Amino acid sequence: MNEVAPIQQEEDVYDEIVDRLIEYRNDPLAYTQWAFPWGEGPLKKKSIRKWQKSVLRDIRDHLSDPEKRYEPILIARASGHGIGKSALIGMVISWALDTMVGARCNTTANTEAQLRTKTVPEVTKWSQMRITAEFFHHTATAIFSKVKGQEKSWRADFLPWSINNPEAFAGLHNEGNRIVIVMDEGSAIADKIWEVTEGAQTDANTQIIWIVFGNPTRNAGRFRECFRKYRKYWNIGQIDSRDVEGTNKKLFERWAEQYGTDSDFFKVRVRGEFPDMSMRQLFNTKDVDEARGKHLREEQYTFAPKILSCDPAWEGDDELVIVMRQGLKVEILKRMPKNDNDIEVANWIARYEDEHEVDAVTIDAGYGTGIVSAGRTMKRSWHLIWFSGKSSREDCYNKRAEMYLNVRDLLKEGLALPDNDDLYYEMISTELVTTLDGKYKLPPKEDLKQIIGRSPNIIDAIALTTAVPVATKDQKTYAKLRQAKALKYNPTDRLKRK
Secondary structure, eight states: OHHHHHHHHHHHHHHHHHHHHHTTOOHHHHHHHHSSSSSSSGTTEEEEEHHHHHHHHHHHHHOOOOOTTTOOOOEEEEOOOOHHHHHHHHHHHHHHHHTSTOOOOEEEEESHHHHHIIHHHHHHHHHHHSGGGGGGGEEESEEEEOTTTOOOEEEEEEEOOOOTTTGGGTTTTTTTSEEEEEEGGGGSSHHHHHHGGGGGGOOOTHHHEEEEEEEOOOSSSHHHHHHTTTTSSSEEEEOOOGGGGSSSSSHHHHHHHHHTTSOOOOOOOOOOOOOOOOBBBBHHHHHHHHHHHHHOOOOGTSSSOEEEEEOOOOSSOOOEEEEEEETTTTEEEEEEOOOOOOHHHHHHHHHHHHOOOTTTTHHHHETTHHHHHHHHTTOOOOOOEOOOOOSSSSSSSSSHEEEEEEHHHHHHHHHOOOOOOOHHHHHOOOOOOEEEEEEEEEHHHHHHHHHSSSSOHHHHHHHHTTSSOOOHHHHHHHHHHHHHHHOOOOOOOHHHOO
């Protein structure tokens, strides 16, 4: 009897734990209050923070409603620093795994370094503190069940994202069970990853919880749009670090003195608000908002030369874009998938050149050399522009930076842009950096492509319209007459012959 009693007691304890887990299946707040050793060890002087309770409560209320339970709940929180985001991720993942056999969780972060050095260690720390920690294996890339045969189906994975392999996030399905998706520092995760993640919401009769945290560092991208364009679909909130228990209030006071509470730095790092202009953002969001869909009277632009430009597609999923700018007015004339038929593209450009009586045509040299060659056979004089070429401005690293800064100058002057979502996000996502010798430079195009999920061909085409000085055909004629006068050209004999 003495040998059986301890075993029986142990079984009773496990039965009690399982009963509690069943009770808290749809209540992550009650689970968190019960499952962790609050008041002991590392948690001796800690408690669940108010904002964390609010998120856990929102999940509970959603899952407790039978009519909403199998609708995805989408939660986004923008915040300042030090509020305990990773700790909450650990709480949610622990609850998700403990209270549902076969639950699946995927977590990613803005960078692999952030994921491996910050998110994973913090989540693992919380997972190992819970009362059920011994039921699961913990590794650097996953937390998974010790139950034989359940290792692959009952687990939480930590996955770095890649714009070149977004399908890693497309395959998370768990019909009839539970899915939890977490994005840490979601502001810097590419839109393409968000798009494929949405595919995980299609399973019927499934609890689907998608949580995104982040400092609101960027004024563009899907994280920003959770609070703007898509706000009716998301449970959103902005958290001021000064209002959170246990944060470094003295540091925030110093930042307030240094930068001012209304500065973009303080808004992003402390108040959890999106900036008027991101730290490296080239085009001010307010300026782009004013330019989008703006109407100009004819007398405001018809005096200026017409410049046609073409930005050919670089890769298979890119677009070829043709635009025309006259003064401050911009039109998108054509967008088409990548087209390797240079003669066909040249014919399109020539058609627009004649139709609009264009004064100059500029084409990106990257994939445009064949187009320009085809144009020469049609007696066309088109300008081939190398984005990587030397700038005519001393403060610019290359031609690309120069052209983009030219567009920014036009924006300040009152540029009128088409009302186009793709162009809008290309512009507000574009960043500007400086080289060691102080010259302006744009990050590689691939970086922007990772943010918006595609190549910024429209803004590239608009930038091309600023590549070379252009005069109208009348201005060119007047210039020739002035030159003739300077050479004392006498047209009398020619007029007599006529």
